[in-house]
Amino acid sequence: MTKRFLVLIAAIGLLAACETAPKDAGDAAGASGASSTSSTSDTSASASSSESASSAAATPAEELASIGDRVFFEYDSSALSAEAKATLSAQAAFLAGNPSVTITVEGHCDERGTREYNLALGERRATAARDYLVAQGVNAARIKTISYGKERPSFIGSNPYAYSKNRRAVSVIR
Amino acid sequence: MMMTIFPRILPFLIAVLINIGLIVPSYAQTERITITEGTVEPTPIAIADFTDQTGRPGAFGRMIAEIISNDLDGSGMFRPEASASLIPPPRTPSIKPDFSEWTPLGVKALLVGSAQESGNGMIEVVFILWDVVTEREIIAGEGEVSEAGLRRISHQIADLVFESWTGDTGYFDTRIVYVDESGPPERRIKRLAIMDQDGHNHTYLTDGSSLVLTPRFSPQVQEIAYLDYFNDNPNVYLMNVSTGNSELLGTFPGMTFAPRFSFDGKKLIMSLAKDGLTDIYEMDLSTQQVNQLTKSSSIDTSPSYSPDGRKIAFNSDRGGSQQIYVMNANGKNVKRISYGKGRYATPVWSPRGDIIAFTKMYKGEFFIGVMNTDGSGERLLARGFLVEAPTWAPNGRVLMYFKQSPTNDDGSGGESHLYRIDITGFNERRMVTPSFASDPAWSPSLP
Numbered sequence: 001m002t003k004r005f006l007v008l009i010a011a012i013g014l015l016a017a018c019e020t021a022p023k024d025a026g027d028a029a030g031a032s033g034a035s036s037t038s039s040t041s042d043t044s045a046s047a048s049s050s051e052s053a054s055s056a057a058a059t060p061a062e063e064l065a066s067i068g069d070r071v072f073f074e075y076d077s078s079a080l081s082a083e084a085k086a087t088l089s090a091q092a093a094f095l096a097g098n099p100s101v102t103i104t105v106e107g108h109c110d111e112r113g114t115r116e117y118n119l120a121l122g123e124r125r126a127t128a129a130r131d132y133l134v135a136q137g138v139n140a141a142r143i144k145t146i147s148y149g150k151e152r153p154s155f156i157g158s159n160p161y162a163y164s165k166n167r168r169a170v171s172v173i174r
Numbered sequence: 175m176m177m178t179i180f181p182r183i184l185p186f187l188i189a190v191l192i193n194i195g196l197i198v199p200s201y202a203q204t205e206r207i208t209i210t211e212g213t214v215e216p217t218p219i220a221i222a223d224f225t226d227q228t229g230r231p232g233a234f235g236r237m238i239a240e241i242i243s244n245d246l247d248g249s250g251m252f253r254p255e256a257s258a259s260l261i262p263p264p265r266t267p268s269i270k271p272d273f274s275e276w277t278p279l280g281v282k283a284l285l286v287g288s289a290q291e292s293g294n295g296m297i298e299v300v301f302i303l304w305d306v307v308t309e310r311e312i313i314a315g316e317g318e319v320s321e322a323g324l325r326r327i328s329h330q331i332a333d334l335v336f337e338s339w340t341g342d343t344g345y346f347d348t349r350i351v352y353v354d355e356s357g358p359p360e361r362r363i364k365r366l367a368i369m370d371q372d373g374h375n376h377t378y379l380t381d382g383s384s385l386v387l388t389p390r391f392s393p394q395v396q397e398i399a400y401l402d403y404f405n406d407n408p409n410v411y412l413m414n415v416s417t418g419n420s421e422l423l424g425t426f427p428g429m430t431f432a433p434r435f436s437f438d439g440k441k442l443i444m445s446l447a448k449d450g451l452t453d454i455y456e457m458d459l460s461t462q463q464v465n466q467l468t469k470s471s472s473i474d475t476s477p478s479y480s481p482d483g484r485k486i487a488f489n490s491d492r493g494g495s496q497q498i499y500v501m502n503a504n505g506k507n508v509k510r511i512s513y514g515k516g517r518y519a520t521p522v523w524s525p526r527g528d529i530i531a532f533t534k535m536y537k538g539e540f541f542i543g544v545m546n547t548d549g550s551g552e553r554l555l556a557r558g559f560l561v562e563a564p565t566w567a568p569n570g571r572v573l574m575y576f577k578q579s580p581t582n583d584d585g586s587g588g589e590s591h592l593y594r595i596d597i598t599g600f601n602e603r604r605m606v607t608p609s610f611a612s613d614p615a616w617s618p619s620l621p
Binding site: 076078104111112113114115116117119120121123124127128131146147148151152153154156157158159162 | 358359360361362364385387388401406408428429431432445447448449450452473475476489491495496519520533535538559560562563578580581582583584585587588613
C-alpha cells in the first residue's frame with residue numbers, strides 16, 4: 001500500500017514534468033484518461049466492445065476498427081508497407097473528421113527477440129506510425145506512443161502467422 | 175537475530191585447492207552448434223546430519239544438512255554422498271570422527287556439526303569440515319540463531335565449506351528477484367517476486383496491477399531497479415526491498431528501460447527511447463545527474479558495466495543486426511565484439527570481469543553463452559526455443575536465466591521457468607517457483 005502511494009506521487013511528478021517538455025504533448029490529456037483506460041491497453045477489439053452497446057450509430061472506436069486500427073511490420077523492421085501507409089492515411093482522415101479524438105499508438109513485437117531490444121523496436125514502430133499520421137496533417141499533440149515490446153501479443157501461438165499479426169502498431173482511442 | 179558465523183580456522187589449515195581450470199575445448203564457430211558439457215569432477219563429500227543435545231541427529235540438524243547438501247550439489251563442485259546419513263555422526267563436533275567409517279564411502283571431505291537449543295528459543299550451531307584423506311580440520315565455525323534463521327545460517331555454512339575447499343567465493347547466502355507470471359499470454363499478469371537462491375522464503379514485491387519487467391539488484395542489495403508500466407508510462411523505478419517503497423527514477427521525455435547498476439552502486443545505466451531512437455544514458459544516483467553515452471539512429475540497449483566501471487558492454491543494431499559492443503564508460507571507443515553467426519543480445523559482465531554472458535539467436539533457436547571480453551572464446555551453455563536474460567551469481571561461477579516453451583494456438587504452453595547452470599560443471603537445474611517465472615536477477619552476497 002505504501003508502495004502504491006509513493007509511486008503515485010512519483011508519477012504525478014513525471015506528468016508535471018511532461019507538461020513543460022516539448023514534443024511530448026498529449027500527456028496532460030493522458031493524465032486524466034489514464035485511470036479509465038489503463039485496463040484497455042490491449043487490442044481495440046476489447047475497447048470497442050465495451051462501448052458498442054450505447055448507441056446504434058458507430059462509435060469512434062468502432063469506426064476506427066472498421067477502417068483498420070493496426071498496421072503490420074516485417075521481422076525486426078519498422079518500415080511502413082504500402083498497405084500500412086494506406087491504413088494510416090485512412091486513420092488520418094478519420095482523425096480529421098473526429099477532431100476531439102486523441103489516440104495512443106501502441107508498438108508491439110513478436111516473441112522472437114530479446115525483451116529489451118523488443119521494447120526499443122516497439123517504440124520505433126509506434127513512432128513510425130505516429131510520424132506518418134503527423135505527416136498526413138494530424139496534430140502531434142493528439143497522439144501518444146507507447147511500446148509494449150513482446151509483452152502483449154494479440155494473436156496467440158508460436159508460429160509465423162501469429163508472429164506476423166503481433167508485429168504491429170495499433171491506434172487506440174483514449 | 176544473530177546469524178553470523180565466525181570461522182575458526184585452525185593453524186594447520188590446509189588450503190585444498192582443486193584445480194578448477196576449464197578443461198573445455200574451445201571450438202571454432204562452425205555450422206554445428208555445440209553445447210558445452212561438464213568436464214570437472216565434483217568432490218565427493220559426506221554431510222552428516224547435525225546432532226542435537228542427545229548426541230543424535232535432530233530435526234533441525236537434518237534440515238541444516240539437507241540445505242547445505244542441496245547448495246553444494248547445485249554448485250557442480252561437490253557431490254554429496256546420499257548414504258552419509260546412514261553412518262552415525264560423532265555425538266558432538268568436538269569428538270574427532272572415526273574416519274575409517276567414512277572412507278568406504280569414497281568421500282574426500284566430511285562435514286559434521288551440531289544444532290542444540292540454547293534457551294530463549296535460540297539454537298547454537300557448530301560445524302567442522304574435515305579432510306577425510308589427511309584427517310585434518312579444514313574449517314570450523316559456530317553461530318547462534320532463532321529457528322527462523324536456520325536456513326540462512328545453513329547457507330552461510332555452505333558458503334564457508336565452498337570457500338575453504340575451492341578457494342572461490344561462495345554464493346549460497348544470496349537472493350533472487352524475478353518476474354512471476356500468471357494468466358493468459360495476451361494479458362499476462364507480471365509481479366516482482368523475491369526468494370532465496372534455493373527457492374525458499376518466497377514473497378511478492380508488487381501486486382500485478384501494472385506490468386513490471388527486468389528487475390536488477392543494486393550491489394547494496396536493499397534496492398532493485400526495474401521497469402514499471404505504472405499509469406501506462408513505462409519507466410525505470412527504484413524499489414527498497416525491505417520497505418517495499420518504490421520511486422520513479424528521474425524525469426525523462428520518453429520510456430526509460432534496461433536499467434543496471436554499476437558495481438560500486440553509485441551509478442545506474444539504462445536506455446531512453448524517444449521518437450524512434452534508443453540511446454544509453456547513465457545517472458549518478460546521488461545527484462540524479464544524467465549523461466547521454468550513445469547518440470545514434472540505432473537501437474542501443476541492454477547496457478552492462480564492467481566490474482571496474484571502466485567499460486560498458488551493450489546491444490546495438492548499428493551494424494544492421496543486433497550485436498554486442500563494448501565502449502569506454504564515457505561512451506568513447508565503441509567496438510563490436512560479437513562476430514559469431516546469428517544475433518547477439520543482453521551482454522552481462524561477469525563479476526569476475528573476465529567474461530561476458532549473452533543471449534544468442536541463430537536459426538530459430540535461442541542460446542545462453544559466455545565469451546571473453548574481446549569476443550573470443552565463445553562457449554554456448556544452454557539452448558531452447560526461447561532462452562534469455564542471463565544473470566550472474568556474485569562469484570561469477572553460476573548463471574541463471576529463463577526458458578520459455580512455444581505457445582500453442584489454444585493458448586496452452588508458453589511456460590517460462592528459471593534455470594541455473596554452473597559454468598564449470600555445466601550442471602543445469604530448474605528452479606522451483608510458485609508460477610511461471612522470467613527475468614531473474616541474482617543478488618550480491620548478503621551483508
